[in-house]
Amino acid sequence: xxxxxxxxxxxxxxxxxxxxxxxxxxxxxxxxxxxxxxxxxxxxxxxxxxxxxxxxxxxxxxxxxxxxxxxxxxxxxxxxxxxxxxxxxxxxxxxxxxxxxxxxxxxxxxxxxxxxxxxxxxxxxxxxxxxxxxxxxxxxxxxxxxxxxxxxxxxxxxxxxxxxxxxxxxxxxxxxxxxxxxxxxxxxxxxxxxxxxxxxxxxxxxxxxxxxxxxxxxxxxxxxxxxxxxxxxxxxxxxxxxxxxxxxxxxxxxxxxxxxxxxxxxxxxxxxxxxxxxxxxxxxxxxx
Numbered sequence: 001x002x003x004x005x006x007x008x009x010x011x012x013x014x015x016x017x018x019x020x021x022x023x024x025x026x027x028x029x030x031x032x033x034x035x036x037x038x039x040x041x042x043x044x045x046x047x048x049x050x051x052x053x054x055x056x057x058x059x060x061x062x063x064x065x066x067x068x069x070x071x072x073x074x075x076x077x078x079x080x081x082x083x084x085x086x087x088x089x090x091x092x093x094x095x096x097x098x099x100x101x102x103x104x105x106x107x108x109x110x111x112x113x114x115x116x117x118x119x120x121x122x123x124x125x126x127x128x129x130x131x132x133x134x135x136x137x138x139x140x141x142x143x144x145x146x147x148x149x150x151x152x153x154x155x156x157x158x159x160x161x162x163x164x165x166x167x168x169x170x171x172x173x174x175x176x177x178x179x180x181x182x183x184x185x186x187x188x189x190x191x192x193x194x195x196x197x198x199x200x201x202x203x204x205x206x207x208x209x210x211x212x213x214x215x216x217x218x219x220x221x222x223x224x225x226x227x228x229x230x231x232x233x234x235x236x237x238x239x240x241x242x243x244x245x246x247x248x249x250x251x252x253x254x255x256x257x258x259x260x261x262x263x264x265x266x267x268x269x270x271x272x273x274x275x276x277x278x279x280x281x282x283x284x285x286x287x288x
Contacts, residue, residue: 022053118143149175170229177222
């Protein structure tokens with residue numbers, strides 16, 4: 001078995017400042033990710049935050065409700081970001097600190113165009129596609145979520161290519177589950193604020209309990225596949241991924257217990273006190 005270990009060198013002072021800046025950016029968007037990321041050991045936490053900071057900037061570029069941003073302007077900004085990211089990953093220094101942080105992480109952990117290009121393709125789809133079919137949805141989920149899970153897995157495993165190949169299907173399943181949960185709980189928001197419908201043949205007004213359960217059965221299947229990899233992750237990331245998995249499992253249960261007519265109008269959340277319990281359990285398990 002050949003292992004390529006990523007260097008532990010934190011990079012130049014500029015790289016370090018860039019990573020700190022990325023951390024500030026992602027902290028401004030407090031989500032379940034923010035809760036779980038606290039359980040990552042360093043330097044894994046810094047690199048994962050830098051991945052998600054770039055994801056967040058791209059997502060905000062296409063989704064920010066600011067009415068002064070036209071579709072053409074959003075497209076221009078997104079293409080500028082994609083081009084700047086490609087240059088930085090190839091070795092150029094970026095004056096965009098989030099891009100610089102992501103590029104430093106990408107070069108250090110072997111994250112290249114095979115994962116980056118599908119991500120930007122999905123961001124472009126958000127500007128061009130208002131309703132998905134099965135084919136376009138699969139491509140969208142791959143680029144918007146599955147590849148992000150694979151980027152994080154590369155950081156978690158720090159160059160162990162054999163283990164990456166073994167665990168990749170589970171990381172893909174976890175990313176897909178996260179995104180599909182978001183589709184379901186954001187049905188009304190996607191319709192009312194973004195003018196989009198992600199689930200083929202389904203609008204927020206048409207969701208019923210049977211369809212809710214069918215969608216959640218698919219999500220729970222992905223979560224089950226993802227769970228099989230949790231014991232095999234390094235200790236530096238196992239607690240955090242276990243907690244994130246538990247957050248979305250709890251959200252899936254809440255959605256299943258919520259009448260479809262409420263999901264059509266209300267964004268279902270896991271309360272902070274329940275998130276705290278999930279984090280505490282993840283910590284306790286790690287000490288056994």
